[in-house]
Amino acid sequence: MNRRGSNIIRLVAGGYLAYLGFSLLQNLREEQPTHYIPMSAVAILFMILGVGIVGWAIRGFLLENKKNVEEQQENDGDLIEERDEETNSDVSVKDMNKEK
DSSP: OOHHHHHHHHHHHHHHHHHHHHHHHHHHHHHOOTTHHHHHHHHHHHHHHHHHHHHHHHHHHHHHHHHHHHHHHHHHHHHHHHHHHHHOOSOOHHHHHHHO
16 A cells, blocks of 8 residues: 555544544543543543544655655756757857857
């Protein structure tokens, strides 16, 4: 699987974990069960892990985008150099001005 697919899966999984933690915490507040504190800790842990995984995925997207931009700029620079080499001839601009 490529990096983009991995980042998408991380984004979805992290979002789901954060959603699960938030909804669990919301249900705990409404019901007030006897095991409120351990379940609240688990809900908060889910939210922290979810947000962390989402951040990791976003960082992956940004690094991938930066890498693609750098590669594109490098390829554009190579194309410009190739065009310069193709159009380069023995006649210089000074020689062309002298002929006029």
